[in-house]
Amino acid sequence: MRDAKLFDEHIPRLRRYARALTGERSEADDLVQECLARAWEKLSLWQRGTDLRAWLFTIMHNLFVNDLRRRISRPEMLTLDDEALEAPRRATQEDGLGLRDLQAALNRLPLDQREVLLLVGLEEMSYEEVAKTLGIPLGTVMSRLSRARERLRVQLNGAGPALRRVK
């Protein structure tokens, strides 16, 4: 009946996406955990033979967006987290500055653009898969991707290594 390992092969990618999306380790794993719990709850609604990865990413997208809405409506719940800067520390010293700038610029992207950029650039989904995962038209995928990339390019060019994260 149920395959207890059904989602296992997708977990590392879900974690990577969540980490990039939230910019923060513990929040990312919370998101993955909630996503998997939801997926098990709703498994009877998944159509076997269809793309499980896209289905899981859709669930994560919805959870993240709803979570964000809830926080926006109650901004006092927002906390600054030292872990926010953890990911860039993984980088080696020579490209460290560039990566740190990219991470900072990524965090400043509007969420809808960030999602498309990550699903394409990091997750390497086809544009059609991204459209299906996020439930938006293909043209919207392309325009968000275009704006996201250009925004990052301008920010990374303009600010250069002098860019500082101001908290």
Next chain:
Amino acid sequence: MKNDAPMTEAELHAYVDGQLDDVRRTAIEAYLATDPAAAERARAYARQNEQLHALFDGTLDEPVPKTLRLPPVRRTPNPLRYAALLAAMVVGGVIGWALHNEAPLTITPDLPQQAALAHSVYAPEVQHPVEVSAREEAHLVSWLSKRLGAPVHAPQLSDAGYELMGGRLLPGTSGPAAQFMYQDVRGNRLTLYVRTTTDGNRETAFRYAKEDKVGVFYWVDGPFGYALSGEIERLQLLRVAESIYRELNP
């Protein structure tokens, strides 16, 4: 970009992402050789892709925490239960693929906050965690049922490792509310907050909220809104919430 342009904006991106067929890729390559600005953008975008991998691919090699690999709760194949679950999801406005924009739980706007507040006030209490102890469970249940105006049950969570300590009556937003407290052998405490809903009988899917350190799963089932609060892993809390739901809907 102009219509007669040799390369559309979308093609520039598809080139960067390797999503062009061979014919177009060759054509775009040839075009980029004549347009330094576009070529520069293509290089910058390709570099962004590389940097995203450099930033985040490390996550792929990290060992997956055990909590994420936990096998799902074994559910007995009970068609009625699935029907109930499905009904809960449908009412909650959640249907498989179309699960965008889950409707906010307007009928219980402050249920998770109230429950989390009550949890954080009473769960740490050493001397008087409950008003009426589990030794007088029958009295506790009939008293709370009388005050809430509908039959309340204190679910048994022994299978999940939690024993009923007792309960108390609390002021809710729109009348009295009940709190049942449970404890496991390590002293972790969960509270189940129950209050009547103002909107008549409804049923919703589980929702999750986090108030500071307190995680809350909440749902509406019949005349009551329920909220299970605790400072344990979200998945564990969900499992306890599910077993409560099962017990209340045999």
